[in-house]
Amino acid sequence: MALLEVRGLVKHFLGVTAVDRVDLVVEPGELVSLIGPNGSGKTTLFNCITGYLAADDGRALFRGRDLTKAAPHRVARLGVARTFQQVSVFPRLSVLDNLLVFLQQHQEEHLLARLLRTRRVRRLEAEAVARARRMLDLVGLTARADAAAGSLSYGQRKLLAFAGALMPDPDLLLLDEPAAAVNPTMINQMKEHILGLHRQGKTVLLVEHNMDVVMDISQRVVVLDHGQKIAEGSPEAIRRDPRVIEAYFGR
Amino acid sequence: MRRAATLVLAAAVVAAPWLVAVVVPRQQRYLLHVLIFTALFATLALSYDLVVGHVGSLSLAHPAFFGVGAYAAAILATRAHWPFLADLLAAALAAAVVAALVGVPLFRLTEHAFAVGTLGLALVAGIVANNWVEVTRGPLCITGIPKPVLGLPGGPMVAITTLPGYYWLALAALVAVALLYRRLTTFRLGRAFHAVRDNEPLAGAAGIDPLRYRMLAFTIGAALAGVGALYVHYLSVMCPEEMTVALTVNLLVIVFLGGVGSLRGVLLGAVLFTALPEVLRLAPTWRLVIYGALLLLVVVRSPEGIESLLRRVSGARAGR
Ligand SMILES: Nc1ncnc2c1ncn2[C@@H]1O[C@H](COP(=O)(O)OP(=O)(O)OP(=O)(O)O)[C@@H](O)[C@H]1O
Ligand SMILES: [Mg+2]
Numbered sequence: 001m002a003l004l005e006v007r008g009l010v011k012h013f014l015g016v017t018a019v020d021r022v023d024l025v026v027e028p029g030e031l032v033s034l035i036g037p038n039g040s041g042k043t044t045l046f047n048c049i050t051g052y053l054a055a056d057d058g059r060a061l062f063r064g065r066d067l068t069k070a071a072p073h074r075v076a077r078l079g080v081a082r083t084f085q086q087v088s089v090f091p092r093l094s095v096l097d098n099l100l101v102f103l104q105q106h107q108e109e110h111l112l113a114r115l116l117r118t119r120r121v122r123r124l125e126a127e128a129v130a131r132a133r134r135m136l137d138l139v140g141l142t143a144r145a146d147a148a149a150g151s152l153s154y155g156q157r158k159l160l161a162f163a164g165a166l167m168p169d170p171d172l173l174l175l176d177e178p179a180a181a182v183n184p185t186m187i188n189q190m191k192e193h194i195l196g197l198h199r200q201g202k203t204v205l206l207v208e209h210n211m212d213v214v215m216d217i218s219q220r221v222v223v224l225d226h227g228q229k230i231a232e233g234s235p236e237a238i239r240r241d242p243r244v245i246e247a248y249f250g251r
Numbered sequence: 252m253r254r255a256a257t258l259v260l261a262a263a264v265v266a267a268p269w270l271v272a273v274v275v276p277r278q279q280r281y282l283l284h285v286l287i288f289t290a291l292f293a294t295l296a297l298s299y300d301l302v303v304g305h306v307g308s309l310s311l312a313h314p315a316f317f318g319v320g321a322y323a324a325a326i327l328a329t330r331a332h333w334p335f336l337a338d339l340l341a342a343a344l345a346a347a348v349v350a351a352l353v354g355v356p357l358f359r360l361t362e363h364a365f366a367v368g369t370l371g372l373a374l375v376a377g378i379v380a381n382n383w384v385e386v387t388r389g390p391l392c393i394t395g396i397p398k399p400v401l402g403l404p405g406g407p408m409v410a411i412t413t414l415p416g417y418y419w420l421a422l423a424a425l426v427a428v429a430l431l432y433r434r435l436t437t438f439r440l441g442r443a444f445h446a447v448r449d450n451e452p453l454a455g456a457a458g459i460d461p462l463r464y465r466m467l468a469f470t471i472g473a474a475l476a477g478v479g480a481l482y483v484h485y486l487s488v489m490c491p492e493e494m495t496v497a498l499t500v501n502l503l504v505i506v507f508l509g510g511v512g513s514l515r516g517v518l519l520g521a522v523l524f525t526a527l528p529e530v531l532r533l534a535p536t537w538r539l540v541i542y543g544a545l546l547l548l549v550v551v552r553s554p555e556g557i558e559s560l561l562r563r564v565s566g567a568r569a570g571r
Binding site: 050051052071072073076077081082084088089090091092093097100101102104105106111114115117121125164165168 | 434435438439440442443445446448449450452453454455456457458459460461467
């Protein structure tokens, strides 16, 4: 069974059809990129899959379960993690707490046990802290662990948001422009992180404008234009596809 | 050093009735009354801050929850002759039930509409208190509310009749509420509350159901406001005027002056707001003028309240 299966998904906004009957299948372990000009509907598609927007038609199935009616926190609990195009952190929480919050809901959510701080909850918390520290090491934020996330630079916040999405070890990771608006060193760093995930067998759906990154690391590329899927194939095939060239340069 | 200072402060708070008796014997009754009010306001402000400070929803409904609790306690104690602890528990429960019923539709509203909706709830509660005469006696007030008697059926009973007794009772309630407040606002629950407050969409992506945590803070906040029913046993009367918008204004001043979302800040705010002006013997009109100006100053210069201002100042002095 496909891990993610989007069938005929449609989303309208006041006269604009932002997503227009899109079909998309992602198999377990795949690294797929979703590209398209500005306003082609990539973020809207992510929002429909992860419960932030209600689709007008069509379905998004994760392991055969319909996500289109589920709230964001339900989708997250099923094992679908996402990042946001507009970098997003919890500004008044510490950097460490930003990561812990992404794991704790997956470990347990027993309000009374949390209030009483039972031994089980304290053990899970210790495990979460250990994992969060490894994540901070991975993205190079260990020195800022106790700082408020709001005090980080733009690039650091982007890394923090990425590490947060990885905290619950999600089965499917949706990344919305992880390499946008950061310096070249960090673009490479991001690329290595994503490739690392792929090698570990993680499934990744990547929205990215940086063609070097997309062409370098994707197994398969899906192209949207005006909400419609206009092409799909290997990076080489997409690079040469006349419809894609038309969509990007033809106007 | 710090620990020692805290211990001395705690000892002074517990021993306040004796200190007052020794230092200012002629104003003993008056000062104890002020201290009792301070403890009650601090308790109410902590319960209010759970919602305003920790899940970031500007609720103006607190007088309604306080009122429901206070009337529940007053009616049960006078007409059904319930024992003190039982009517206090019922007061907390009644306020929590009201919050649970109105919370879900209110939290569906946008931020500003939520504030207006909760204000509406407080106004409606006030109107009901004034007009549902069969139950509340309206403007005639419920009078003759008995003094609290502590103890369990069959066991020894202690009647609270003296001012120091009331003070210690109010202090015990404050300490219990403060401990619960700290449990709720740190560790995993606190982290989830603060995630919802800081960034609701991202909280969803972290697997947090924002409504669930908002409702938790709102309902527990209401229950603890219901514990304010202690107050009607002290005054022995409950009137509709006790639950007007003026109460919201007082709580807002305490919380925002002292430090929103901070235990120490809220306690500091309660002391500044209740105890200080009484001690300084300010006329009520001047008090509001001074607080208005002070609040403006704090919100502009140190939006997190006086507590964070003090923290910054002492941090700077320690060379950090
Ligand atoms: N909340 C919204 N309300 C109205 N229109 C919207 C909304 N969100 C997106 N749109 C419109 O839907 C279309 C698709 O937008 P979307 O953000 O999905 O594109 P995108 O492919 O992610 O673009 P970019 O590469 O610039 O991020 C655009 O025309 C946009 O203006
Ligand atoms: Mg986008």
